[in-house]
Structures are given as C-alpha cells and as structure tokens.
Amino acid sequence: MLAIRNLSIAFPGPDGPVRVVDDVSVAVQRGESLGIVGESGSGKSMLSLATIGLLPKSARAAGEILLEGRDILAASERELRGIRGRRIGMIFQEPMTALNPAMTAGQQIAEGIRLHRAVGRAEARAEALRLLDRVRIPDPARRIDSYPHEMSGGQRQRVGIAIALALKPDLLIADEPTTALDVTVQKEILDILDELVADLGLSLILISHDLGVIARSTDRTLVMCRGRAVEEGPTEAVLRRPTAQYTRDLIAALPRRARAGLGGETAGGEPRRVAGGGR
Amino acid sequence: MLRHLARRAAGFAVTFLLISVLVFCMMEIVPGDPASAMLGTSATPETLAALRAQMGLDAPAVVRYLRWLGGLASGNLGISYTYGVPVGSLILERLAVTLPLTGLAVLLAIGIALPLGVTAASRPGGVADGAATLYAQAGIAVPNFWIGLLLIMTVALGLGLLPAGGFPGWGDPVAALRALLLPALALAIPQSAVLTRVTRASVVEVMNEDFVRTARAKGASVSRALWRHAVPNALVPVITMLGLQISFLIGGAVLVENVFTLPGMGRLAWQALAQRDLIVIQNVVMVFATVVIVVNLGVDLLYTVVDPRLRRRA
C-alpha cells in the first residue's frame, strides 16, 4: 500500500546540499509491519516526516512516495491534510513535548476526529473516551479532562497512540515510540501497539534504534546508515544472518544478553512474538 | 493555588505601603502646605495656624500618614483647594475618562499586535515578517503624544472625521467613544509595536515545538496549528509584556490627555501641579501607582488562565 521509490532528501548546506536520505526504496504491504533501524542521524525520521508531507520547508525531496498509487511528494496541501491523521497516523518520540500543554487529552484526541469527520462535540468526546479505554489508560473518564502535565510519560504516550489511531488509519508510523520511556513502560506501550495493529489490521512503520523492539514487533526490517538503505529483508533473517557489515556492527554493539534475545527472546527477556509468520 | 494567591496579595500590600510612604515623604518635603497655598502669601501667621489646626495639618507626620491611609480606604481624601470639591469624587470623575481610555488603548494594541505578530511568525523572513519588524521598530520610536498631534492634524482637523479634543461625558456613549478613539489610538500604536515584537518572537519559538507537528500530523491546517495550538502557548510572554507596559501606558495617558484636552487623571495631575494643589497631586499619584500594582496582580492571575501548568502549582 505504501511504496517509497528512490527517495532522496537533502538540506541546503554551506558546501552544497547535504543528503540525509539517499536513494532509498522500500515498500509496506497492507497489514505488514516494517521496522526501520539505524543510529540517530541516519535519516529515519526524515523518511517518516516525508511520508506525511511534513518535511521542514528547507528540505528538498526527490523520488516518489506512493500511497496506493498517489504520490505524496506531488500532493497538494489540501490532499495531504486529508491523508494526515485519516490515512496515516503518526506517533512521535517525545510524549513530553508532542502533546499540546494547553489542551486536555480529550480535546487533543477529539480534534483529529472532528477535523476529518462531521461529528458533534459530544460524539467526538465519546469517541475519545472509547479510544482512551482502548489504549488502556487507567480511569479514562477522569483522564479525558487531564492536561499532559498531569500525566506520566506512559500515559502521555498512550494519548499519543489514541490520537494517531483516532480515525483508524491504514498506516501507522511510530517514530521511536518508546525511546523516551522507562523499560517497564516501554513493554506496556509496545503491547498496546502490537495489539491494536493486529486488531485493526494496520500497516505499521516502526522506527527505532533498538533492535529488540524491531525484533519483537516487525515483519520486515530496513537497516539505514547515513541516509542509505544498507540491508532489507524479513526481520528474523536480517537479525540472525545479517549480510551488511553495518548491521553486524549494530548487533555486535548490543550487550550480550540482549544479543542472545534477538535469537529467541526480546531484549526484556520476554518470549518473542513470532515475527513474519501467519500474516 | 490559595497559598500562591496569599503570597501575591502580601507582596501587593507591601508594595502598596512602600509607595504610599514614598509619596507621603515626597510631598512632606515639598515647601509649603495646602493651608499656605490656600491663603496665599499675605496671610498672617495666626490665621495660617488656625487653618492648619482646622485641616489637621498640625498633627505629627506619622498621624497624618495614618489618617491618609484611612482616607485612601474610605475615599475621604480631603478637599481640593483649587476645585473646592472632595478629592475623592474628583478622582472618581476623572477615572471615568482615564480608565476607559487606557482600556480602549490596550484593546486596540492587542488588536493590532496579535494578528500582526502571529502573521509575521507564520513565515519568518517573509514579506509580512519584514513589514511587522519595520512597524515594530518604527512604532517603538515614535512618542505617543506626537502620534496624537499627527492624528489631530490629519484625521480630526484635516478630514474632520473625529473630534480633535474635549470630552462630552458619558451621557452620550457614542460621542464619548468617538472622543476617546483618537487618543486611545495614539496610546495604542507604541504599545502595539512592543507587543508585536514579543508576540512574533514567542510564536516563532512555539511553532518549533513538537506538539505543533503533532497537530499537523492529525491533519490540522497551518493556520489552525498556528492559532489553535501555537498562539495559546505563546501568550505568557505577551501577557508579561502587557503588565510591564502598564507604567508606560499611564505615563502616556498623562501626555495624551493633555494633547486631546481630555478631563482625565493625567490632565488633573498636570493642572494640579500648575496650581500647586498638593492634596490632588499626592492622591492622583497614589491612585495611579495602585492601578499599576493591581494590574500586575491581575497579570499574575491571568497566567494561570492561559497556562494550565501553572494552575495547580502551590
């Protein structure tokens, strides 16, 4: 459903353009989850921003990002607004800063619903309440009127998930959704994410520098290094039998226990979800 | 929240007392007193002493200070010798011009600055940004009373659209507002210049925040992200500046009231100086200073309305 072809993204620099994404091609099928892994600065986040047409103004993009045949890079602002939130949902890294401090959780979830669907205030609020329940926020009836600063990091990220999934998009992009969270909370968030992705039959692009997270939640993996795609394939194959030197280095850089986890267990020592099978 | 309020109120009281002592001491060292001003130089020492005793001026300074504080609370501030009316009612009458004037000026200033600053911030470096920056620099540099003169020259005398001065009283609200419009505009333009600058800087900063991107990722338009998400989070510095500007606004009111011959507090103070009506000067200054600190207290409360994070802080 999403096909990225020969995508390059560059920023003007003092010594000519600087390429942060360099000729990357990758595709995500319906219901499939793609992991994008790489160190920070490897262009992962720019790739995801390009997918919803929110690259910084100074960025120049070449190539194609086809969402069911429509090229996002060529789409008008009006078209893009219809796609953002409704066709593609996005979860950001920092739950601290990704939510508006002056709006309640309920208002922020309801906003997306009302932007795309002709529903009244009350109906949007009811939907927001259902979503909060769905992301397993404790006491959703109270939390709906909470401001971000009154919630924990994990709760905020659940609100972030609720916002992204409010309109049941076809594709969810999660950019380092657990990086800023405690280890125990990370697992809860990933559980919720996995469950919702499976229930709603979403396609998922999960961006992370954490191979454990990638191993646990994705079917296919793209490894990026300095803006280039260095390796791509089924997650299990990529992590067990990496072909690129860079991927080997990434795995070798892990602590031994976590490295062992990639084979049969996740980084947290939990039984590994079977990736790639049955879907 | 309550504790916070209590602390602010205590700070308010201390500032108020400090100013009152300052003002009282200033007026205390001014040569002459209301009694000698009333009787002129030809009065005999006996009649002067009698009048002093009658006016309570022979009491020790501390007693007179405390009496004055009591008077400020009850509104019984003595009689103006030039006007022959109680100072309290004189001030109330004049406040009915000055407060609407400054209020209107603040509204106009916000009405100019917010759209201008936000539009400038929506595309930093763009044409609107350049225009706003130019307006801000020019507006800060021009004296409000000069703008008043220019407005009289062009709008009032040149085009005859609005009155060039004077105040018809609140009996006819439309005429009263028409009389206040130009002076309020003269006051508002320099204020709006300062506010435009602060608004622009603050909104530019907030537009870089992650939550603005979250809003766009939901499908919000640029203008919705700007007005619904960025602006409410950019208001705290703007409100702070509004509070800081109140001193300048009041100083400006004294000038502009004199340009437009409006019977407000500022003109009252100025005329009182010309006539050495010390009681009036003392009390007008005190009332103005009180307005400044009350506004600053109000600004403090406004923060909690604008920013929910400040609401439940102790």
Place this chain on the structure above:
Amino acid sequence: MTVLALRARRAWRPGSVTLLVGGVLTAFLVAVALTSLVWTPEDPARMRILQKLKGPLVSGLLGTDHLGRDVASMLMRGAFNSLTVAFAAVAVGAVLGTLAGVAAAARAGFDAVLMRICDALFALPPILSAIMLGALLGPGALTAIIAIGVFMIPVFARVTRGAALQIWARDYIMAARMAGKGTARITLEHVLPNIAGQIIVQVTIQLAMAILTEAGLSFLGLGLPPPAPTWGRMLAEAQTYLLQAPHLALAPGLAIAAAVLGLNLLGDGLAARLDPRRRQAS
C-alpha cells in the same frame, strides 16, 4: 543537526545590519548635538517676528516657528539638551540599579528587600514622579533627570540581578570562593566583567527610552525651562499651529523618532553580539 549548523553559519555575524544602521544614526545624533555647541545656522534663541511661521527652505532649512526662531537650529541645540538629560538620567539609573542588582544577586538577604523596593519604584511612571518632583524642585533638568533616572533603577536592577545570578551559579565562582575571596571581591572581579555586555546593551536601549520620556516631560513643561530649546516643548508650541505650520510638529517628532530608532537598533545590534542569551536565541 544540519539545519542548526546551517542557521549558525548564516547568522555568522548576528545583527550586523542593525548594528550598522543604529551606529550611523546614533553617531549622527551625537555629532549634531556636539556641533550645536559651537555652530548652529542661527542663534536658536533669536526671535525674528517678521520671519515667523515660515515654511522649510523659505527661511532656513526647516523654516521658522511662531516667534521667528530657526527650527533647524533649535532642533540641533534640542538634540544636545535631550541627550544631556538622557545620559544623566541613565547614568543615575545604571549606577544605582547595577549596584542594587549585584547586591541582590550576591546576598539573598538583600534580594527580597531590594526587589520589593524595585517593584514600588517601577509602579511610579516617570511622568508622575516628575509631577511630584516638579512640586518640590520646580520644572527643570534636575527634575527630569531624577524622575527618569529613579524609574530606571528597577529596570537596571532586574537585568543585572538576573545576569549576575547566572554568573554566581558558575563553577569558577565556587573556585574563587574556595580561594578565600570575599563576596565584594568576587562581584568586582568575576561578576561585573561578565555582565558588562548586558549592561551596555541595556544602557543603549534605556537611552532611547530616556529620550522619549524627556520629550514627554518637556512637552508638559517639566523639562528644561525656556529659552533652552527642547524637542518636547517645540511640539507643545506647535500644537497651536498644526494646520498653519505643520512643519513645526513634523520636524521635532521625526527628530525624536530618528534618535530613538538609532539607539534601539544599536542596542539590538549590540545585544546580538554581546548578550549571551540572545546570541543563543538568534
């Protein structure tokens, strides 16, 4: 990362243009003010009733006022008078305010008291203080200087205190303390030199404010007494002839605006260079 590096590079010399324009305007203002001491086209106080209310270039560069005095000459001498009062007032505010500010930053005990006094002073707009002082001293330069200067004490105190508190939090202050240096010595040797840039920026900006306020005071008749020409009184006198002789209202107003604009731009330009906080922000 790339974007940030790019911005830093482009802003290679922050505030260059504002600094240049502000510097030139201010230099011109100072030059005119100083020149007026030795030369003006006419004696600014000389009245020539037959030449009254003449337009620009009809009589002199900028025409004459209702008493036939040469407007250009009055503006030049006015620049000197305005700058003198402004400098003196800012000097009062800067010296006392900076002292209060560094003292408040150095001793927590002073802090609450000094800041409270600053709040009180800040609630007295200079025009009101001038009206009170006018009753005490009569209108004149001293009244204007004290009224403006006193209002600037809290302005300087707050800026200095904020900047000084940041310096006090640095490691090398701790090192100086360990070395046995006293509070006063640390303030002199470490704090003041490090906040000098911010104080200079503030002096420039407050000079602009002082010129504006001085104009207002002389407009009300609270500044220098006649026959000394001031921009404010020129505007006050122009009120009567707004339609007959608009140049009388335009020329002094533009002079004030140019002077204030120049100093403000200079201050902004200096801030971009000297003030560490703004340097990061821009």
